[in-house]
Amino acid sequence: MVVTPRNTRQRRAVAAILEDLEGFASAQEIHDLLRHRGESVGLSTVYRNLQALADAAEVDALRNDEGETLYRQCSTGHHHHLVCRACGRTVEVEGPTVERWADGVAAQHGYVDIAHTLEIFGTCGDCAR
Amino acid sequence: MVVTPRNTRQRRAVAAILEDLEGFASAQEIHDLLRHRGESVGLSTVYRNLQALADAAEVDALRNDEGETLYRQCSTGHHHHLVCRACGRTVEVEGPTVERWADGVAAQHGYVDIAHTLEIFGTCGDCAR
DNA sequence: GGTCGATTTGACAATGATTCCCATCCGCGT
DNA sequence: ACGCGGATGGGAATCATTGTCAAATCGACC
Ligand SMILES: [Zn+2]
Ligand SMILES: [Zn+2]
Ligand SMILES: [Zn+2]
Ligand SMILES: [Zn+2]
Numbered sequence: 675m676v677v678t679p680r681n682t683r684q685r686r687a688v689a690a691i692l693e694d695l696e697g698f699a700s701a702q703e704i705h706d707l708l709r710h711r712g713e714s715v716g717l718s719t720v721y722r723n724l725q726a727l728a729d730a731a732e733v734d735a736l737r738n739d740e741g742e743t744l745y746r747q748c749s750t751g752h753h754h755h756l757v758c759r760a761c762g763r764t765v766e767v768e769g770p771t772v773e774r775w776a777d778g779v780a781a782q783h784g785y786v787d788i789a790h791t792l793e794i795f796g797t798c799g800d801c802a803r
Numbered sequence: 804m805v806v807t808p809r810n811t812r813q814r815r816a817v818a819a820i821l822e823d824l825e826g827f828a829s830a831q832e833i834h835d836l837l838r839h840r841g842e843s844v845g846l847s848t849v850y851r852n853l854q855a856l857a858d859a860a861e862v863d864a865l866r867n868d869e870g871e872t873l874y875r876q877c878s879t880g881h882h883h884h885l886v887c888r889a890c891g892r893t894v895e896v897e898g899p900t901v902e903r904w905a906d907g908v909a910a911q912h913g914y915v916d917i918a919h920t921l922e923i924f925g926t927c928g929d930c931a932r
Numbered sequence: 933g934g935t936c937g938a939t940t941t942g943a944c945a946a947t948g949a950t951t952c953c954c955a956t957c958c959g960c961g962t
Numbered sequence: 963a964c965g966c967g968g969a970t971g972g973g974a975a976t977c978a979t980t981g982t983c984a985a986a987t988c989g990a991c992c
Contacts, residue, residue, distance in 0.1 A: 680959050680968060702949080716971035721950065723969095741870055741978085742949070756909055765912050772901050776923050780885055783894050785925030792921045794905050796914030809939060809988050831978080845942040850979065870949090871978070 679726065687713040688723045692733060697762030698744035698755075736793055758798035767794070808855065816842040817852045821862060826891030827873035827884075865922060887927035896923070 679685065691707050699707075705720045724745050727733040734748040736755065746755075749766060752773070756765040772792060780788040808814065820836050828836070834849045853874050856862040863877040865884065875884075878895055881902070885894040901921060909917040 677968090682959070682969065684970070700949090718951080718972070719970055737866060737870065740949095741866070756912060756914060758914065759916075767908050769901075769904055769908070772898075772904060772921075775898055775901060776921075779896050779898070780923050780925045783885060784928030785885060785887065785923075786928075786931050787888075788923060788925040790921065790923045792901075792905075792919065794909050794914075794917060794919045796909045796917040799913035799915075802915050811940065811988070813941070829978090847943080847980080848941055851940085869978095 683713070684715045684719050685723050687711075687715055688720060689727070692727070692745065692747040695746065697764040698734075698736065698738075698746040698757060699762065700742045700744055702742075704745070736791075754792045754794065756794045756796065758801055759795055760797055760801035763798050763800075812842070813844045813848050814852050816840075816844055817849060818856070821856070821874065821876040824875065826893040827863075827865065827867075827875040827886065828891070829871045829873050831871075833874070865920075883921045883923065885923045885925065887930055888924055889926055889930035892927050892929075 687708055688704065690713075691704050691711075695704075701721050701724055702717070704724070705715065705717050708715045708720070724733070724735075728735040728745065731750075732747070733745050734755070735743055735745050736757075737743055744762070746764060748755075753766045753768050754772075756767050758764070769792075773790075776790045777788055780786075816837055817833065819842075820833050820840075824833075830850050830853050831846070833853070834844065834846050837844045837849070853862065853864075857864045857874065860879070861876070862874045863884070864872050864874050866872055873891075875893060882895045882897050883901075885896050887893070898921075905919045906917055909915075
C-alpha cells in the first residue's frame with residue numbers, strides 16, 4: 675500500500691519555497707529562506723522533506739563542487755541542467771543524442787543497468803556582466 | 804618559477820598504489836592499501852598527495868553518490884568514465900559530439916566559462932554474471 | 933659526510949554538511 | 963473529541979575532509 679505523507683505546515687512551507695525558487699538551492703539556504711519568511715521550520719525537517727521530495731522525483735537534486743546537495747523543482751521526465759555557478763539560475767536541457775550515446779557506449783563494453791549524470795556549469799549572462 | 808615537489812617515500816608510495824589500481828578508489832581505501840602493503844602513510848598525507856596529483860591533472864577525481872571523492876590514474880586529455888557500480892572497473896570514453904553539444908547549448912543561453920560533468924554508471928559484464 | 937632552510941609529514945583537533953535520536957507534537961481517520 | 967502513528971525539532975553523533983603545528987627529512991651546497 676502506498677504511504678500517504680501527512681499535510682503538515684512544514685511540508686507545505688518547504689514546497690512553497692521550492693515553487694518560488696528560480697534555480698537550485700541547498701537545504702540550508704532553504705532553511706534560511708523559510709526563517710526569513712516567518713515560516714520557521716527545523717533544519718532536520720527541511721532535510722527530511724527535501725529528501726522525501728527527491729525520492730518521490732518531485733524535485734531534482736545534484737551536488738555542487740563543494741559537496742553540498744542542491745534541490746530544485748523541475749519539469750518531469752529525464753533532463754539535464756545548465757547551472758550558473760554564481761546565482762544558481764538554471765536552464766533545463768535535453769539531449770536525446772547524449773542519451774543514446776551513453777547507452778550505446780555502455781552496452782558496447784558489456785555494461786548493463788546503465789545510468790548517467792550530466793550537468794553543465796557556467797556563468798550566466800547577467801552574472802558575467 | 805615552477806615549484807619542484809620533493810620526492811618523499813610517502814609520495815612515491817601513493818603514486819605506486821595508483822599505478823596498480825584498476826578503477827577508482829577513495830583516499831581512505833588507498834590509505835588502507837598502503838597500510839596493508841607495509842608502506843604506512845598518514846591519512847592527512849594521503850589526502851594531500853592525492854589532491855596535489857589531482858591539481859596537477861595526473862589523476863582524475865570524481866564524487867560518488869555517497870559524497871566521497873574517488874581517484875584514479877587516467878590517460879591525459881579530456882574524457883569521461885564508464886564505471887561499474889559493483890567493482891569500480893572503469894573504461895575511459897570520449898564523446899566529441901557531447902562536448903560540442905554541451906558547449907553549444909550553454910552558449911545559446913548566454914552562459915560563458917563552461918564546464919561539464921558526465922559519468923556513466925552501470926554493472927559490468929562480470930559483475931552482472 | 934655534514935649543515936641548514938624550506939617542505940613535508942602525521943597525530944590530533946576542527947569543520948561542515950548531513951543523519952540519528954527520541955521526547956513531544958499533531959494530522960487525520962474514527 | 964479521541965487516539966495512534968507519522969512528523970517534528972534540536973541537540974548529539976557521524977563522517978569525509980581540512981587545519982594546525984611541532985618534529986622529521988629532502989636536497990642543495992659545502
Ligand atoms: Zn548567474
Ligand atoms: Zn540524460
Ligand atoms: Zn564490475
Ligand atoms: Zn566532456
